[in-house]
Structures are given as structure tokens and as C-alpha cells.
Amino acid sequence: MSHLKSYTSRAAQHSNPSARHLLELMDRKKTNLSASVDVTTKAELLRIADECGPYICVLKTHIDIISDFDDDLVTQLIALAEKHEFLIFEDRKFADIGNTVKLQYSSGVHKIASWAHITNAHIIPGEGIVHGLAEVGVPLNRALLLLAEMSSAGSLATGNYTLTALDIARRNRNFCVGFIGQRRLENGEEDFIYMTPGVGLVAKGDGLGQQYRTPRQVVFESGCDVIIVGRGIYGGGNTAENCRLYREAGWNAYLERIAV
Amino acid sequence: MSHLKSYTSRAAQHSNPSARHLLELMDRKKTNLSASVDVTTKAELLRIADECGPYICVLKTHIDIISDFDDDLVTQLIALAEKHEFLIFEDRKFADIGNTVKLQYSSGVHKIASWAHITNAHIIPGEGIVHGLAEVGVPLNRALLLLAEMSSAGSLATGNYTLTALDIARRNRNFCVGFIGQRRLENGEEDFIYMTPGVGLVAKGDGLGQQYRTPRQVVFESGCDVIIVGRGIYGGGNTAENCRLYREAGWNAYLERIAV
Numbered sequence: 268m269s270h271l272k273s274y275t276s277r278a279a280q281h282s283n284p285s286a287r288h289l290l291e292l293m294d295r296k297k298t299n300l301s302a303s304v305d306v307t308t309k310a311e312l313l314r315i316a317d318e319c320g321p322y323i324c325v326l327k328t329h330i331d332i333i334s335d336f337d338d339d340l341v342t343q344l345i346a347l348a349e350k351h352e353f354l355i356f357e358d359r360k361f362a363d364i365g366n367t368v369k370l371q372y373s374s375g376v377h378k379i380a381s382w383a384h385i386t387n388a389h390i391i392p393g394e395g396i397v398h399g400l401a402e403v404g405v406p407l408n409r410a411l412l413l414l415a416e417m418s419s420a421g422s423l424a425t426g427n428y429t430l431t432a433l434d435i436a437r438r439n440r441n442f443c444v445g446f447i448g449q450r451r452l453e454n455g456e457e458d459f460i461y462m463t464p465g466v467g468l469v470a471k472g473d474g475l476g477q478q479y480r481t482p483r484q485v486v487f488e489s490g491c492d493v494i495i496v497g498r499g500i501y502g503g504g505n506t507a508e509n510c511r512l513y514r515e516a517g518w519n520a521y522l523e524r525i526a527v
Numbered sequence: 528m529s530h531l532k533s534y535t536s537r538a539a540q541h542s543n544p545s546a547r548h549l550l551e552l553m554d555r556k557k558t559n560l561s562a563s564v565d566v567t568t569k570a571e572l573l574r575i576a577d578e579c580g581p582y583i584c585v586l587k588t589h590i591d592i593i594s595d596f597d598d599d600l601v602t603q604l605i606a607l608a609e610k611h612e613f614l615i616f617e618d619r620k621f622a623d624i625g626n627t628v629k630l631q632y633s634s635g636v637h638k639i640a641s642w643a644h645i646t647n648a649h650i651i652p653g654e655g656i657v658h659g660l661a662e663v664g665v666p667l668n669r670a671l672l673l674l675a676e677m678s679s680a681g682s683l684a685t686g687n688y689t690l691t692a693l694d695i696a697r698r699n700r701n702f703c704v705g706f707i708g709q710r711r712l713e714n715g716e717e718d719f720i721y722m723t724p725g726v727g728l729v730a731k732g733d734g735l736g737q738q739y740r741t742p743r744q745v746v747f748e749s750g751c752d753v754i755i756v757g758r759g760i761y762g763g764g765n766t767a768e769n770c771r772l773y774r775e776a777g778w779n780a781y782l783e784r785i786a787v
Contacts, residue, residue: 293670305627307634331591331637332630362622363589364679369563370592374567377591378634382545391651391674414651419624421653423691428683437740 269458270490273525274299280458281435285384285410286444289354289460293324296352299486299521300514301325301359301462305496307332308441309340315501316344320351322510325385325462327356327495330377341378348384356462357383360414361428364392365399373403380407387412387447390432397435401442411439415448418465418478422467450482467499468516482513486520494502529625529718530711530750533785534559540718545670546704549614549720553584553753556612559746559781560774561585561722563618565759567592567601576604577763580611582770585722587616587646587755590637601642608644617643617720620674622664624652625659633663640667647672647707649684650692657695661702671699675708677739678725709740711750721751726775727759744782 269277273402289377293299302319304326306312312333316326326348330336348355357379361368368388372380379386380403390413400411402483415432416424433452436443436459445460446452453459467479485491494517500509531757538550553559562579562584566572572680574594586608590596608615617639621628628648632640639646640663648656650673655725660671675692676684684692693712696703696719706712714717727739730762745751760769 305630308629318739329627329631332627332637334636334638336636352725358623361624362620362651363618364677367589367592370567375591376596378594378595389649389651391622391649391683392677392679393683395679395681417624417652419652419655421655423653431683457730460621477616488623526686 270492271525271527272453274492275448276310276470277458281444282441283410283444284408286460288384289324292352292354295402296324298322298324298514299493299517300301300510301327301493301495301502303327303464304422304501305329305332305354305497306501307334309337312340313343313347313504316347318506319500319510320347320353321516323351323353323506324494325354326354327358328383329331329358330379331359336376344502345382354384355382356385356387358523359386361386361388361396361400361514362391363396365395367399368396369399370401373399383409384443385410385412387414389414390435392426394435394438397439397443401439405442409442410444411442411459412445412447412462415446415452417447418449418463420478441522444493447486448491449489460493462492462495463489464495464497466494466496468512482516483520486517487524503507529716530752531787532681534600534752535583537718541704543699543704544668545614546720548644549584552612552614554642556584557778558582558584558774559753560645560718560770561587561616561753561755562760562770563587563724563755564761565589565592565736565757566761568593569593569595573603575766578609579760579764579770580607582767582774583611583613585614585616585753587618588643590617590639591619595638605642609698615642616645616647619646621646621648621656621660621664622651625654625655625682625699627659628656629659629663632660633689636675640664641668643669645670645672650695654695654698655697656697659697664700669702669757670704672707672722673700673703675712676710677707678723678740679710679730680738683725690697705752709745709749710749720753722753722755723749724750724755724757726754726756728772743780747784750784
């Protein structure tokens with residue numbers, strides 16, 4: 268079972284450069300925490316990214332909610348990613364046909380492929396979405412996660428839908444390095460990276476359908492790799508201290524898992 | 528069967544202002560054609576929108592592929608929509624949880640809700656996505672289409688997934704005015720508006736999974752309301768002449784349908 272090994276030893280199973288980089292830096296920085304920063308100004312995003320930087324392996328962005336986005340924001344984000352050594356994951360949730368997502372990924376104001384190490388996509392349009400994104404992302408050494416499950420109430424990403432995501436990822440391993448999901452899907456030695464949103468130190472909801480599970484449930488019980496935490500980190504004020512708490516909870520759950 | 532009536536007479540069934548406006552202007556302009564303009568510069572988008580304007584009821588945009596997007600583009604698009612009387616449909620395919628889509632719809636560089644009369648969403652995250660978007664869109668009299676089916680090969684929007692879209696739309700009628708789909712889902716007197724992509728004068732594919740059906744198949748046989756045509760209109764050069772051909776094909780299919 269690949270997830271019972273260390274992140275570093277799993278890196279060798281991945282041909283994708285971004286996946287390898289991620290797995291290696293997680294052990295080096297001792298963190299499986301991703302900060303999900305859903306703020307609407309450049310200054311806030313950069314401030315929180317800098318505060319979270321030392322504690323995270325992945326900064327998850329929604330670049331399309333930043334009202335004063337400009338090319339300088341990208342320059343500064345890349346500089347922070349190098350300073351603190353984290354990867355940038357633009358949580359775009361691409362969901363269109365192949366020809367359209369190619370343009371959405373490469374073009375527009377945001378030019379996501381030029382700076383985001385990782386992005387993600389829904390499989391609802393069929394496998395063509397992966398082929399379209401791969402035409403842009405593979406030459407840039409980018410990585411893709413497929414949405415296998417969602418943490419929101421009434422999600423339709425269940426059952427056969429989830430298993431289809433696994434099939435599509437298996438057929439596109441050079442680019443699809445893993446999943447957004449709530450539990451490990453594959454058995455045996457093949458290796459995918461699982462990132463899990465909807466993580467809180469206490470279980471609750473947000474009134475718009477989001478549901479929360481604890482780091483131990485996600486990493487130890489369900490075998491996921493990266494915990495994605497948003498409002499739990501920067502919502503309450505003390506961002507660095509919140510990062511410490513989540514990093515410790517996530518890391519201990521990982522140590523408990525690989526000690527099995 | 529609501530779709531056997533004229534667009535104008537169906538307008539009374541809709542409480543949503545954008546839906547009513549659309550149905551009325553379709554009969555007035557004698558068009559059920561939507562131009563889908565997937566270009567990457569402001570100048571091209573404005574030029575094609577102005578050329579298509581007299582022939583279309585809806586201009587479908589992917590604003591996030593325009594590399595030189597600015598607020599002036601929005602100002603000019605709105606002016607063209609008023610000059611030619613068409614609605615603007617930003618084909619954003621929202622696909623995140625309620626709290627996130629609220630921000631993506633209202634904020635960021637693009638501020639979609641401030642100018643797009645219509646947008647669309649996947650139901651994969653569950654009904655919370657509609658509630659999140661409605662918090663932004665309903666006060667602005669905007670309308671939402673749910674993706675019930677897709678025209679791409681291997682689409683997973685089929686069977687129970689499609690029927691769930693219908694259920695969600697029925698529970699959110701003030702905002703969900705219809706669907707992106709390939710065929711009418713409801714029977715009887717309730718009324719939804721169906722817009723259908725993947726329409727060509729000849730049936731073929733694009734090599735990235737897109738599949739095409741003719742206007743008559745879509746409007747007469749499958750009971751859909753608006754044909755969405757992209758590369759078939761502006762790909763070959765003579766945009767106005769292509770618009771005329773598609774408008775005529777779509778309109779004749781509609782006249783044939785309401786004459787039944």
C-alpha cells in the first residue's frame with residue numbers, strides 16, 4: 268500500500284516533476300498542510316501567503332476572486348513560493364470541453380498555466396478535458412488533480428463517478444498525479460496524491476453546504492495526503508498559530524499512518 | 528407541452544426578469560441563435576459581437592480567455608447588447624461550493640454578476656452552489672442555467688445526474704430558468720429554457736471530444752430553445768453570412784415545432 272510509505276519514498280513512483288517536488292518538500296518541511304486562501308485583494312493574499320509559507324506544502328488559490336489582480340501579484344506569489352518552498356495550486360475546477368479549457372488554462376488575464384504548479388478539473392465533460400489541459404500543462408511540467416469527491420452536502424461526485432475519475436487518472440498518469448477526494452481510491456502499489464478540503468479541528472458546517480472532518484480522520488483513517496484548510500487558518504486572526512496547530516495535527520496523523 | 532407554444536407566450540410562465548426578456552426578444556428578432564465567441568482578444572470579441580449582434584438572441588462569452596480584458600470591454604459589450612438587443616451569457620460553468628462561487632460570481636477582475644444577464648453552473652457540488660450564486664444573482668435580476676447534459680464525448684452528465692439537475696432547478700425557479708442540455712427534460716406545462724451547444728450545419732467532431740448536431744435535430748426533434756454555435760459562425764471568415772444561415776435553420780426548426 269503506497270500510502271503507508273513516506274512521502275519521500277513515494278516520489279520515485281511519480282514521473283511528473285511537480286508531484287515529485289511536492290512529495291519531497293513535504294518530508295523536508297514536515298508538513299502536509301495546504302492553506303486555502305479565499306480573500307479578494309492582492310495585499311491580503313500576499314500577506315497570508317507569507318504568514319502561512321513556513322508551515323505549508325501547498326498554497327491553494329482562487330485567483331479569479333482577487334479584484335486587483337495584476338501580473339505583479341504573480342511575480343510576488345512565485346517569489347514567496349521560492350522563499351518558503353511551497354507549490355501553488357490554483358483551485359480552478361476546470362469543467363468545460365477540451366478546446367475551451369485549453370484556452371482558460373493558458374490564456375486570459377490570469378494565464379494560470381504560467382504560474383500554478385498544480386490545478387484541478389472536474390471529469391463531468393468526459394476525458395477530453397484532461398487531454399485539452401494536458402496539451403498546455405505537460406510541456407510546462409505542471410500537474411493536474413481530478414475531483415473524485417467533494418466535501419459539500421449533496422455532492423454528486425460519488426460511486427461510479429468517483430471510480431471513473433480513477434480510470435481517467437490511470438490513463439493520463441504523466442499529468443494526472445492525484446485527486447481531490449475524501450478517501451484513497453486505489454489499492455496496492457500504484458500511487459496517487461490525495462488532497463482533501465473540508466478539514467477543521469472541529470467538525471461543523473458553514474451554512475452553504477460545506478462539511479468538515481478532522482486531520483486525523485482525513486490522513487490516518489482515510490489515507491489522504493494533503494489537508495486543505497481555509498477559514499480555519501486565517502479566519503480567526505492568528506494565522507501563524509493556526510497553521511502550527513493544523514500542521515501538527517496533519518503531520519502526527521501522517522506519522523501514525525506510516526508507523527502502522 | 529410548453530415548448531409547443533411561442534417564445535412570447537411562454538414568457539408569462541417566468542418570474543425571472545432575464546428569462547422573460549430573452550423569450551420576448553427572441554420572437555421580436557426572430558432568432559433562437561446564440562453566438563459562442565471563443566476568441567482571446569478584446570478587439571476580436573467586440574468585432575464579432577457587433578457583426579453577430581443583429582442575428583442573435585444571446586452572446587455567449589468566455590471572459591476568462593480574453594488576455595487584454597479590462598473594464599472598458601464590459602462597457603462596450605453592454606453597449607453592443609443594448610444596440611443590438613441581445614443578452615450576455617457568461618459560460619463560466621461554476622463548479623465549486625456555495626461560499627466560493629459567490630465570490631467567483633461577484634468579485635475578481637471580471638465581476639461577472641455585474642454584467643452577464645445569464646451564467647451557468649454544474650450541480651456536481653450539490654445544491655449549495657445554486658444557493659451561493661443566487662445570493663449574488665437574484666438581487667441583480669440575473670438568471671442561471673444548470674448543466675443538465677454536455678455535448679462532449681464521454682460526458683458523465685447523464686441519467687440520474689441529469690434528473691437531479693431538473694429537481695434542483697424546480698426548487699430554485701426564481702433563479703434557475705433552464706438548462707444547458709441536448710433535449711427537453713420536463714413534460715407538461717412547467718417551462719424551462721434549454722440552450723444547446725455542439726450545434727453545426729453538418730455533424731462532425733473537433734478532435735478534442737466535441738460532437739455536433741444540426742439545428743433541426745436540436746430544436747424540432749429534441750425540443751430545445753436556443754442553439755449555441757461557435758466555430759461554425761466565426762471560424763470560416765464570413766461571420767454575418769454564417770449567422771444568417773444558422774439563424775434561418777434554427778428559426779425554421781422552431782416554426783416547424785410550434786406548428787405541430
